[in-house]
Amino acid sequence: MRSQAMFFKARVGDKLADPVLQENLGKAKSKFVDARARAVAEYERDEGADFESLREAGRAIRNRTLANLDVWLETFEQKAGERGAQVKYARDGEEICRLVVEIARRHGVTKVVKSKSMLSEEAGLNKALAEAGIQPVETDLGEYILQINDNEPPSHIIAPAFHKSKEEVAELFTRTHGRPKKSGIEEMTREARETLRSHFLSAGMGISGGNFLIAETGSVTLVTNEGNGRMVTTMPKVHVVITGIEKVIPTLEDFATLMRLLPRSATGQHISNYVSVLTGVKRPEDLDGPEHLYFILVDNGRASLLGTEFQEMLRCIRCGACMNHCPVYQTVGGHAYGWVYPGPMGSVLTPLYTGIANALDLPHAATLCGQCSVVCPVKIPLPELLRGLREKQVDMDLRPKSERLALRLWGWVARRPSLYGLAAKLAVRYLNWLAEGRDRIPLLGIAPEWTKGRDFPAPQGRTFRELYAERRRREGR
Amino acid sequence: MQAREDILFRVRAALGRSDRNRHEGETDVQAAFAARAQGPRPQLGADLAARFRHECGVQSSTLDEVAALADVPAAVARYLAERGLPPRAVVWPKYAGLPWAAAGVEAEARAARDEDLVGITGCFCAIAETGTLMTCSAPDTPPSTSLLPETHIAVVPVSRIVAGMEDGWALARAELGELPRAVNFISGPSRTGDIEQTIVIGAHGPYRVHLILVREG
Incomplete structure (x- = not known):
């Protein structure tokens, strides 16, 4: 998928002015937040259950494999191979597409059913498959809705159609399925089930992502509610797993710990409906299951984060809590971010995976309120990473001239205390004059853009230094 | 390479x-x-079966309880009649030998097909913490039975209820050695929240999950 992240500001304007999107976001935004809060509170009702220590454990598990990622990957490879899986690697999206098309051709596959895989979005896999004459069918309800809407990109990593209303979905369904228009969500879901069932049973290959890879057993784990993940990995003869090299964890016990964190952080469930741990291929006497299993382990920028200040981002378990709790995401939705991953995690990943110069606005699309890092199940310090990216932009000379000049000027003044005092004094007087006795300034002459969306608070009285000096005088010191 | x-x-x-x-x-x-260090775990207390029953309710699974495995077919017949479902089901080969005909249930032991309305399985064990079935694939326990039919009925021996997922892994290592192809943890009927974040029961998997607890050791 080609990144559109450089157009963030223009897109935000469109999204804010879109009344349908604003209504849809308004309806959806508190649901995940409330559900997570409830789930965490319910977890802590049991004796000895403390979500904070769980988060600490999740962080340690993810750090452990990242610290020796090469050795863990080799271990996983060996274990998976022992059970009949083939492990392949892809450097980038193009290589993912090439490998998947090759595998499909080798097995004579003409139709592929897909369970949600964000990496296949990174690669633009559906387009590549279609061009190779292989029909890709998305089976996660949200992804399916977007696919039949002319391959619209997802706006949320766990709820891809987060931005759509049920009326829009009903319209799409009647247009695509040629059936009478439904009004209820239950009826629409049944219609999708009936349509997709025949695809599950006729496809030659299933493609899934992977929530985790377990080194101890060479397994991939899948977490879904709809059961499409199970379908895709049970019914077709070939199963291809596409996942990032950073997803490996040590043991089944570690998986148990992470499964206490992931569903609660994502949807506020105690556990997702279906959690599958899949190891190797169908055994000769088994009545169902795929005969061929391939892993495609993808770099696409991940290795370049290792050993840097951004390595912590590789702990991410893709729960979506950071975007659910982000005031910016809640206001502009996921499409404004312009690539596969929206919200705070996307604002960190997009510049790092697609180039810092190609996503200049994203690290600034945050108020640094810190809510994302408070809810992150593996304690990624997202605001610090965003700040780190802002610093990188300065180091790389990517900030606008006016901003660089202004900051240099400020730095020069700030190093001269008496000049600084005078400037502050003048500024306060000027702002007070602008405020005309009110406590807010509706239009700031030197930064009109800034006051477009909010008022500038007027300073109250004199500067801190003036007040401090006066107090010392009064106290006779 | x-x-x-x-x-x-x-x-x-x-x-x-x-x-x-x-x-x-x-x-x-x-x-x-x-x-194989375990992370922090909640303490569930002694009555795991009570916790399991409670969590099943949270997951929208329904429950029944019988004294012995031989009572299961009659309980299945009763459940299907109450729901107005035909007394026909695909069952795990593992349970082919139960007295199905005597209870008036037409049971076929094979992997599930699209047209099957009812699938009957057991479980490897059950997890009290979250009201979850742990199922392990094998020739006599195929995964499709708990997936394709709209109604999934599962036999849960009370003696196989463990506290958490870690205990399930310990049992699997002790009894199976290596992991089977598919370990599926199932917690209630399939669902989706993909349209307006409104939870709807019944997506690609079953619409109903009915658990029959069996008390005998």
């Missing part, structure tokens, strides 16, 4: 890999496998 070598080279370079710290890495892998 070039991609593999390239990626591993990049990873090693980024980690500052040397012969010496490579050994440390390998030691850490072995230590993790030897210890």
Whole structure:
């Protein structure tokens, strides 16, 4: 998928002015937040259950494999191979597409059913498959809705159609399925089930992502509610797993710990409906299951984060809590971010995976309120990473001239205390004059853009230094 | 192979890999496998069956209870009649020998097909913490039975209820040795929240999950 992240500001304007999107976001935004809060509170009702220590454990598990990622990957490879899986690697999206098309051709596959895989979005896999004459069918309800809407990109990593209303979905369904228009969500879901069932049973290959890879057993784990993940990995003869090299964890016990964190952080469930741990291929006497299993382990920028200040981002378990709790995401939705991953995690990943110069606005699309890092199940310090990216932009000379000049000027003044005092004094007087006795300034002459969306608070009285000096005088010191 | 070598080279370079710290890495892998350390876990108290029943309610599974395995077919017949479902089902080969005909249930032991309305399975064990079935694939316990039919009925021996997922893994290691192809943890009927974040029961898997607890040891 080609990144559109450089157009963030223009897109935000469109999204804010879109009344349908604003209504849809308004309806959806508190649901995940409330559900997570409830789930965490319910977890802590049991004796000895403390979500904070769980988060600490999740962080340690993810750090452990990242610290020796090469050795863990080799271990996983060996274990998976022992059970009949083939492990392949892809450097980038193009290589993912090439490998998947090759595998499909080798097995004579003409139709592929897909369970949600964000990496296949990174690669633009559906387009590549279609061009190779292989029909890709998305089976996660949200992804399916977007696919039949002319391959619209997802706006949320766990709820891809987060931005759509049920009326829009009903319209799409009647247009695509040629059936009478439904009004209820239950009826629409049944219609999708009936349509997709025949695809599950006729496809030659299933493609899934992977929530985790377990080194101890060479397994991939899948977490879904709809059961499409199970379908895709049970019914077709070939199963291809596409996942990032950073997803490996040590043991089944570690998986148990992470499964206490992931569903609660994502949807506020105690556990997702279906959690599958899949190891190797169908055994000769088994009545169902795929005969061929391939892993495609993808770099696409991940290795370049290792050993840097951004390595912590590789702990991410893709729960979506950071975007659910982000005031910016809640206001502009996921499409404004312009690539596969929206919200705070996307604002960190997009510049790092697609180039810092190609996503200049994203690290600034945050108020640094810190809510994302408070809810992150593996304690990624997202605001610090965003700040780190802002610093990188300065180091790389990517900030606008006016901003660089202004900051240099400020730095020069700030190093001269008496000049600084005078400037502050003048500024306060000027702002007070602008405020005309009110406590807010509706239009700031030197930064009109800034006051477009909010008022500038007027300073109250004199500067801190003036007040401090006066107090010392009064106290006779 | 070039991609593999390239990626591993990049990873090693980024980690500052040397012969010496490579050994440390390998030691850490072995230590993790030897210890299989558990993370923080909630204490559930002694009555695991009560907790399991409660959590099943949270997951929208329904419950019944019988004294012995031989009572299961009659309980199935009763459930199907109450729901107005035909007394026909695909069952795990593992349970082919139960007295189905005597209870008036037409049971076929094979993998499930699209047209099957009712699938009857057991479980490897059940997890009290979350009201979850742990199922393990094998020739006599195919996974499709709990997936394709709209109604899934599962037999849960009370003696097989354990506290958490970690206990399920310990049982699997002790009884099965290596993991089967598919371990599926099932917690209630399938659902989706993909349209307006409104939860709807019944997506691609079953609409109904009915659990029959069996008391005998």
